[in-house]
Amino acid sequence: MSATARGYCATSDPWVVSNFALATRIDKGKPSFTNHTMSAAPSEKLPDGGAKKAIKLPPTEKSGDVRRRSFIVLSFWAVVVMLGLPFWWYTTSIYRANLPLDRMLEWADGKACQPVLPITVAFEAEGLAAPDAQELVRLTQGMLDQQSDLAAHQIRLQPGNTDDAALTLQFTPGKQMGATLDSREASLKINYPSGTTVSNPSDAAALATYLAQELRAAFAEERAIISHLLNQPLQNQSPETIEALSKRTTRSMRYASTYHLTFSLFTDGPSPSTWDIEEAVDRYMRPMLDILRPIHNFTVDTQLQLYATPGVQSQVLSKEDLSSFINAAEWPLSPSIGGAPTVNFVLFVGNQTIGNAGSDATSQSWMIPQWGTVYLLPLSDSTAHVDSEILRQPMLTFGGHLLTLLGTPQSGSLPLRLSTLTRIRSLDLLLHASSTLGSLARLSISLPSISIPRTVADGVAASLDHLEKACANLGGPEGLYHARIAESEAEKSFFEKSMVGQLYFPDEHKIAVYLPLLGPVGVPLVLGLIKELKGWKQRRKDAKETKDKKKQ
Amino acid sequence: MPETMTLRGKAGIYAGAALLRLLLFVAFPSLPDLLTSRVEISTPVTSFKRLQEGLFLYNHNVSPYDGGVFHQAPLLLPLFSLLPDVRALPIFTALLYILVDILSAEALMRIAASGEAVQSRLFTSPRRIRQASSLVVVACYLFNPLSIASCLGRTTSVFTNCATLWAVAKAIDGSPFNAMVALSFASYLSMYPLLLLPPTILLAYDHQLLKGRTQAAPTFAVKNVAIVLVVLGMLLGMSWALDSQSWEFLGRTYGIQLTLNDLNPNVGLWWYFFIEMFDSFRSFFLAVFWLHLSSYVGGLSIRIRTQPLVVIVLLLGIFSIFKPYPSIADTSLFLGTLPLYRHVFPLMRYSFVAAAVLAYATFLGPAFFHLWIYAGSGNANFFYAITLVWSLGQSLLVSDLTFATLRDEWEVERPEMVGKEVKQI
Numbered sequence: 019m020s021a022t023a024r025g026y027c028a029t030s031d032p033w034v035v036s037n038f039a040l041a042t043r044i045d046k047g048k049p050s051f052t053n054h055t056m057s058a059a060p061s062e063k064l065p066d067g068g069a070k071k072a073i074k075l076p077p078t079e080k081s082g083d084v085r086r087r088s089f090i091v092l093s094f095w096a097v098v099v100m101l102g103l104p105f106w107w108y109t110t111s112i113y114r115a116n117l118p119l120d121r122m123l124e125w126a127d128g129k130a131c132q133p134v135l136p137i138t139v140a141f142e143a144e145g146l147a148a149p150d151a152q153e154l155v156r157l158t159q160g161m162l163d164q165q166s167d168l169a170a171h172q173i174r175l176q177p178g179n180t181d182d183a184a185l186t187l188q189f190t191p192g193k194q195m196g197a198t199l200d201s202r203e204a205s206l207k208i209n210y211p212s213g214t215t216v217s218n219p220s221d222a223a224a225l226a227t228y229l230a231q232e233l234r235a236a237f238a239e240e241r242a243i244i245s246h247l248l249n250q251p252l253q254n255q256s257p258e259t260i261e262a263l264s265k266r267t268t269r270s271m272r273y274a275s276t277y278h279l280t281f282s283l284f285t286d287g288p289s290p291s292t293w294d295i296e297e298a299v300d301r302y303m304r305p306m307l308d309i310l311r312p313i314h315n316f317t318v319d320t321q322l323q324l325y326a327t328p329g330v331q332s333q334v335l336s337k338e339d340l341s342s343f344i345n346a347a348e349w350p351l352s353p354s355i356g357g358a359p360t361v362n363f364v365l366f367v368g369n370q371t372i373g374n375a376g377s378d379a380t381s382q383s384w385m386i387p388q389w390g391t392v393y394l395l396p397l398s399d400s401t402a403h404v405d406s407e408i409l410r411q412p413m414l415t416f417g418g419h420l421l422t423l424l425g426t427p428q429s430g431s432l433p434l435r436l437s438t439l440t441r442i443r444s445l446d447l448l449l450h451a452s453s454t455l456g457s458l459a460r461l462s463i464s465l466p467s468i469s470i471p472r473t474v475a476d477g478v479a480a481s482l483d484h485l486e487k488a489c490a491n492l493g494g495p496e497g498l499y500h501a502r503i504a505e506s507e508a509e510k511s512f513f514e515k516s517m518v519g520q521l522y523f524p525d526e527h528k529i530a531v532y533l534p535l536l537g538p539v540g541v542p543l544v545l546g547l548i549k550e551l552k553g554w555k556q557r558r559k560d561a562k563e564t565k566d567k568k569k570q
Numbered sequence: 571m572p573e574t575m576t577l578r579g580k581a582g583i584y585a586g587a588a589l590l591r592l593l594l595f596v597a598f599p600s601l602p603d604l605l606t607s608r609v610e611i612s613t614p615v616t617s618f619k620r621l622q623e624g625l626f627l628y629n630h631n632v633s634p635y636d637g638g639v640f641h642q643a644p645l646l647l648p649l650f651s652l653l654p655d656v657r658a659l660p661i662f663t664a665l666l667y668i669l670v671d672i673l674s675a676e677a678l679m680r681i682a683a684s685g686e687a688v689q690s691r692l693f694t695s696p697r698r699i700r701q702a703s704s705l706v707v708v709a710c711y712l713f714n715p716l717s718i719a720s721c722l723g724r725t726t727s728v729f730t731n732c733a734t735l736w737a738v739a740k741a742i743d744g745s746p747f748n749a750m751v752a753l754s755f756a757s758y759l760s761m762y763p764l765l766l767l768p769p770t771i772l773l774a775y776d777h778q779l780l781k782g783r784t785q786a787a788p789t790f791a792v793k794n795v796a797i798v799l800v801v802l803g804m805l806l807g808m809s810w811a812l813d814s815q816s817w818e819f820l821g822r823t824y825g826i827q828l829t830l831n832d833l834n835p836n837v838g839l840w841w842y843f844f845i846e847m848f849d850s851f852r853s854f855f856l857a858v859f860w861l862h863l864s865s866y867v868g869g870l871s872i873r874i875r876t877q878p879l880v881v882i883v884l885l886l887g888i889f890s891i892f893k894p895y896p897s898i899a900d901t902s903l904f905l906g907t908l909p910l911y912r913h914v915f916p917l918m919r920y921s922f923v924a925a926a927v928l929a930y931a932t933f934l935g936p937a938f939f940h941l942w943i944y945a946g947s948g949n950a951n952f953f954y955a956i957t958l959v960w961s962l963g964q965s966l967l968v969s970d971l972t973f974a975t976l977r978d979e980w981e982v983e984r985p986e987m988v989g990k991e992v993k994q995i
Contacts, residue, residue: 086872093868097861105857110850469850531851535858 084553091546098543112467115475119459121482126456131489133448135244135441137173139233140183151177157226158233165230167252170445171241173233182494184437185236187229195225197232204433206236239427240438247445269387270425273443273450275502276315276358279303279420280390283404284326284349285367290397293404295320301406302413306420309432312495313440314424317358321350328366334373340384343392361423362390363416367397367404383415391419440498447501448488451481454508461512467525468517477511480504579705580679587675587712588668591721595664602660605723610935613895614832615641615760615823618724625650633814635822641832642726643759644809644819663724670732671721675708677735678906682707684742686879687910691776693876695913695978696988702912711906720899727899730760734903737763737770738882744781746774750794754801761824762893765864766882767798768871773878827894830856835953837935838896839961842954863892873976880975883907887968891961901964908971917974920966927963931956 124130141155155175162173176183185204192209199206210225234241245252246263271277283293299318307316326349330339344351344364351362372381372394383393393412397404422428426439455478462470481504488500594601605611606618614620624640627633628647634640653662681687682704688695711717720728733756740749753770756763771794778785806820813819826832833841840859847855866888870881886907890900915921935956941948981988 086875089872090869093872094865097865097868101861102858105861106854109854109857531848535855539862 084557088550088554091550094543095547112469113472114462114468114470115472117459117462117470117475117478118482119463122455122459122478125452125482125485126459128452130452131448131485133170133248133445133489133492134172135170135445135493137171137185137237137240137441137493138183139173139175140186141175141177142186142188148177154222154226154229157222158229161226161230162233165234168241168245168248168250170248170250171237171244173237185233185434195228197228199236199430199434201431203431204437206232208232236430236434237438239429240441243427243438243442244445247442247449266425266427269385269422271359271361271388271423273425273447273502273505274314274359275506276317277424278358278360279316279318279363280351280360281318281320281363281365281416282349282351283320283322283365283367284328285324286326286328287399288324289399289402290367290404291322291324291402293322294406294409298406298409298413302410303417306417306432309436310424313436313443313498323349326366328368328370333369334371336373340372340392341386344386360390361420363412363419364390364392365395365409365412366392367395369396370394371396383412383419385419385422388423390423391416440495441493444488444492444498444501447498447505448485448492451485451501451505451508454505454512455481455485458508458512471514471516474511474514474517477507477514481507481511576705580708583705583709583712584672584675588672590713591668591671591718592664594718594722595661595668599660602664602722602724605719606725608723608936609835609939610837610898611720611723612725613836613897614639614834615827615895616725616727616897616899618726621646621650621726622656633816633818635813635818641823641826643823644812645758645805646726646729648812667721667724667728670728671712671717674728674732674735674906675712677732677739678711679704679708680739681735681742681879681907682910686742686773687877688913690877690879691780693979693982696982697913697916697978700913700916702909706912707906707909710909711902714902714905716898716902716905720897720902723899725897725899726759727897730756730763731899731903733759734763734766734886737766738773738879741770741774742777742879744774744777746771746778746790746794747797749774750797751801754798754805757798758802758805761827762863762889764798765867765889766885767795768867769878769881769885771795772871772875773882776878828856828860830894835939835950836895836897837901837957837960838893839891839957840894842950842957845950859892859894863889874979876979877975880911880971883910884968884972887964887971891964891968904964904967908967911971911975914971914974914978917977918970919973920970924963924966924970927959927966931960931963935960 121130141151155177159175162175166172175187183204185206187206187208189208189210192211194209194211196209197206208229242252242255242259242263243266245255246260246267251260281295281299283290283295299320303318310316327345329342329345332339335343343366349364351360351364372384382395383391385391393415395404395408395412397408421435424439425442426435427442429435430438458474458478462468484500484504484507488497488504491497491500612618612620620639621642623637624634624642625647627637627640629651634644634647650663653666656663682702685698685701688698688701733752737749737752737756740746740752743749749770753763753767756766771791774794775785775787775790778790809819810817830840830844833845835841843855843859844852866885870884871878874881874884883904886900887904890896890904893900935953938948938952938956942950942953977992
């Protein structure tokens with residue numbers, strides 16, 4: 019540059035104070051006159067030719083000042099590079115724990131586990147000789163396997179008495195073929211003509227066919243429910259059956275390990291004001307709750323409210339009225355206490371009656387799907403105290419409805435129904451956990467910027483582990499236990515708070531986050547750095563030129 | 571004679587300021603409590619109310635941090651538990667705060683009297699004749715309504731302010747050890763004064779040389795940093811012993827300032843920003859805000875190496891704008907040190923605008939806060955807007971003072987340009 023040759027290193031604008039960089043900056047390398055805007059003299063406004071004389075050239079910037087400016091720029095950049103960048107890297111990098119995506123998707127697609135619910139049927143044949151009994155078991159099992167149309171549902175006969183049997187076959191010789199399900203125990207009583215001998219092939223075949231048919235009939239409802247859960251419709255299922263199955267699903271509450279039972283007594287007048295609910299619960303409900311214990315826990319609370327107005331005032335309640343009978347605005351029926359889902363049992367003392375009683379309810383009560391039961395109790399006005407004897411019928415109704423609300427099948431004796439419930443619930447939970455894991459896997463694939471905390475990975479691992487154990491032990495209480503844990507772990511992982519917050523955060527938003535603050539801060543920083551680098555290059559060039567000159 | 575005049579004047583100002591504060595404390599007994607609950611005065615890390623809560627827990631042998639509202643240094647607790655109960659005998663607390671204010675004023679008086687503002691080791695201002703008298707400086711500080719309000723509001727920032735001022739005064743006095751101890755106390759109480767360490771060391775170093783004690787700069791710096799570290803370590807160790815030998819207090823005092831977990835509104839810029847911030851970027855922007863606050867230290871110390879005191883003053887201004895929990899007590903410290911540069915005031919270009927903006931924000935701030943919180947006819951944006959104006963006013967002052975000092979320096983280099991208009995690009 020000629021400027022250097024003339025002996026002026028820097029020529030213009032000695033007087034630039036930047037508020038932020040706090041450095042007097044000098045625009046170098048440009049001819050001085052054009053942007054020498056800040057000298058004081060008004061005479062500057064003369065035409066170019068005259069101005070040349072009027073403007074004094076500012077003195078050269080001291081080399082100390084130049085160095086100082088470099089240090090200032092450097093000090094800002096040192097903060098940015100040495101502290102800012104590591105912080106940026108550390109605080110905004112997204113932690114994505116490794117998820118076993120393939121395994122999760124396998125579970126979701128049903129490839130990882132072919133659910134098989136073995137139903138052990140004990141074969142108590144006291145009247146038959148052991149080889150005969152074995153022969154009969156073999157034949158009947160063959161028949162059952164042949165007729166089986168649902169791989170997940172397998173009835174397995176086992177000679178002798180076993181504890182974990184879902185059903186026991188009891189043989190008694192009689193006049194003719196006949197079978198009755200015991201109404202109290204899980205046993206099927208078989209009568210067979212006393213002359214029948216198993217060694218006779220035709221007799222044996224007839225007996226085996228009959229047995230297979232009866233067993234299939236006994237588990238027909240369970241089979242239908244399982245096929246519905248697995249979404250594998252059985253042959254020759256009528257639309258009504260399918261509708262009944264989906265009705266069961268809508269009626270029953272979602273599975274929870276603990277339910278909260280609320281017994282409420284509402285009266286439309288001042289009496290009764292006391293009730294023997296504790297005794298009634300102990301006497302009529304407790305036995306059933308104890309039986310249900312392996313599957314669910316229950317907590318109980320009770321309440322009583324006088325002068326409660328129902329949502330419908332008419333004397334005779336029609337079917338449409340039933341849904342609006344509960345006065346949700348005024349009755350203190352809290353939706354949930356302590357996280358566990360609440361089942362409400364409402365006993366309403368009043369003189370209202372149900373007009374056309376539904377076929378599946380008594381004329382005094384009705385069930386509200388996934389919510390609970392209402393029971394209308396007519397009492398004389400003078401009754402001030404409801405004793406446990408009056409509560410007997412309502413309690414038994416509540417008990418029956420509770421089973422339905424929990425999703426228990428309708429037919430069979432109570433132990434049989436409960437063992438069926440265990441199997442249905444295990445399968446239900448297994449499927450639910452698998453599909454949750456699948457959703458989580460798909461979510462993490464489709465959103466690459468979502469963070470996946472360590473806890474989620476741990477939850478998924480635990481869930482997969484328990485799913486495998488559940489799959490191996492399906493049908494028994496152990497299977498239910500593992501399925502339960504698997505499901506809760508999967509749910510917890512899916513609804514992890516820190517993940518949900520970042521669900522919708524596309525990369526474009528980051529510009530909006532960074533730019534408003536870092537843009538204005540960054541511009542002077544970057545421009546300062548560029549200027550410094552330019553000046554440094556220039557100085558090096560100049561130094562080289564002077565060196566060359568000296569050599570010449 | 572002028573010596574005694576000054577002495578008498580000094581005593582008069584101190585007595586007047588003390589009496590005014592005492593009068594306010596006694597004549598309006600509800601005023602201190604009203605001011606204590608104002609967000610402009612009390613921040614989560616300086617509030618007297620929160621100190622009372624911590625004190626109550628401390629006196630009942632419960633960890634003061636268990637309540638979740640006390641975020642101040644643990645060593646304040648034994649100090650305040652020596653005083654009689656504030657509800658029964660508020661006068662003792664009042665006297666302590668008045669005493670601290672007078673002590674700060676004394677430090678300021680020494681700083682002003684030393685003339686460091688006009689004549690440092692490396693630079694002598696051509697305008698040194700126009701230097702403000704130290705009495706004026708002290709009066710401006712003591713009778714500043716913001717100082718009086720923060721004294722009445724009994725915020726614990728006044729202790730920090732006092733320690734900071736003494737650190738500067740001692741550095742000028744030529745006793746770097748005392749300066750470093752005072753700075754350690756200030757840093758222990760509020761953390762941010764630690765950023766004043768580089769300019770304070772420079773200031774102390776200059777005065778070492780002026781006193782004829784030559785010493786290599788790096789050795790001097792290392793020595794002073796070591797003093798600060800040792801004193802801070804001792805203070806933290808005492809706190810550790812006091813807080814039932816746990817380090818919990820670190821997270822509850824300094825951690826709160828670093829992570830801004832308490833989003834109480836204040837006159838600063840942080841709270842609104844971090845209420846609105848996406849959670850995933852929160853920690854990043856916390857780092858950005860802190861780095862922004864601390865990045866000025868290096869640049870300013872290098873640029874105005876010749877006048878370390880002005881660096882300290884400018885940094886105090888910057889802190890009162892950009893620190894996480896600023897209050898008017900921080901502003902009062904900056905405004906208190908500002909008159910030291912009375913001689914460059916004529917070079918400032920926006921003094922009227924800045925003063926008007928500050929006055930405007932001072933009056934409208936409480937009104938907007940009332941509209942938001944009590945009347946419900948405004949929202950958070952009202953108050954945030956006025957805090958932006960407040961910060962704008964202060965940043966105008968800071969940048970204008972920077973300009974004025976640089977111009978003052980420049981006129982030494984270029985005497986022919988004195989009095990001429992310059993343009994900033």
